Amino acid sequence: xxxxxxxxxREKLQESSVGIxxxxxxxxxxxxxxxxxGVGRLVLVDFxxxxxxxxxxxxxFQDQVGRLKTEAIKENIERINPRVMxxxxxxxxxxxSMERLFKDVDxxxxxxxxxxxxxxxxxxxxxKLPGKPVVAASGVAGYGRCDSITTxxxxxxxxxxxxxxPSSEESVLIAPRVALMANWEANLAVEIILG
Amino acid sequence: MSIKVNGREVDWVENETVKQLLKRxxxxxxxxxxxxxDEVVPRNLFDQVTIPDNAKVAVIxxxxxx
Numbered sequence: 001x002x003x004x005x006x007x008x009x010r011e012k013l014q015e016s017s018v019g020i021x022x023x024x025x026x027x028x029x030x031x032x033x034x035x036x037x038g039v040g041r042l043v044l045v046d047f048x049x050x051x052x053x054x055x056x057x058x059x060x061f062q063d064q065v066g067r068l069k070t071e072a073i074k075e076n077i078e079r080i081n082p083r084v085m086x087x088x089x090x091x092x093x094x095x096x097s098m099e100r101l102f103k104d105v106d107x108x109x110x111x112x113x114x115x116x117x118x119x120x121x122x123x124x125x126x127x128k129l130p131g132k133p134v135v136a137a138s139g140v141a142g143y144g145r146c147d148s149i150t151t152x153x154x155x156x157x158x159x160x161x162x163x164x165x166p167s168s169e170e171s172v173l174i175a176p177r178v179a180l181m182a183n184w185e186a187n188l189a190v191e192i193i194l195g
Numbered sequence: 196m197s198i199k200v201n202g203r204e205v206d207w208v209e210n211e212t213v214k215q216l217l218k219r220x221x222x223x224x225x226x227x228x229x230x231x232x233d234e235v236v237p238r239n240l241f242d243q244v245t246i247p248d249n250a251k252v253a254v255i256x257x258x259x260x261x
Contacts, residue, residue: 119227154253163258165260
């Protein structure tokens with residue numbers, strides 16, 4: 001690839017910002033992937049602490065168990081790419097103000113776990129922040145089924161989607177498929193940013 | 196007189212609400228995001244908002260896991 005084009009892409013990513021709601025399997029992996037890609041600013045929101053069981057799929061380490069996910073992920077990103085500006089918010093997203101922290105980012109990624117919260121988040125952000133691209137995922141649980149995952153685009157909503165997938169109550173959440181979906185979301189965000 | 200639901204052509208029914216359409220389509224998923232002609236319909240309005248003729252309706256099934 002010629003140097004000029006490479007520089008253009010690098011600059012565009014450097015000037016861009018992505019907000020991520022939730023720092024579990026989807027959010028932690030998407031955040032790290034976007035940091036590696038060189039997105040300039042990340043707004044990361046979660047209220048939870050790292051648990052031992054999270055390590056089967058989430059981007060944390062043994063010595064971070066018990067720590068806030070927001071602080072742990074910030075530390076991990078700084079070890080990978082210290083040029084990324086990481087803004088963390090250690091709070092629970094509440095219905096009625098879901099969009100509050102994402103007003104000034106270029107792309108919003110839904111990375112929540114519970115279907116009820118996912119639905120509420122997508123609804124609210126689409127309604128209250130018209131024009132804002134929202135990337136979401138549904139059908140993360142289980143394993144295999146690679147070819148059943150598709151991107152479903154509906155206006156500003158980009159869904160990483162497998163409607164036949166089991167829910168997390170019915171099946172396992174493990175790294176290969178969770179990371180696949182997380183990076184699918186990150187890849188969509190990059191595509192939106194680069195146009 | 197027809198509408199498209201997730202790309203599938205079905206009859207348009209006058210005064211049919213989102214809730215009734217979901218029932219007619221046998222979409223029993225507990226949690227869905229519904230868009231009519233690219234506008235999201237809040238869930239609390241499913242039993243009030245009616246589907247216009249020629250509408251393009253998208254129903255996205257949200258599954259837990261993340």
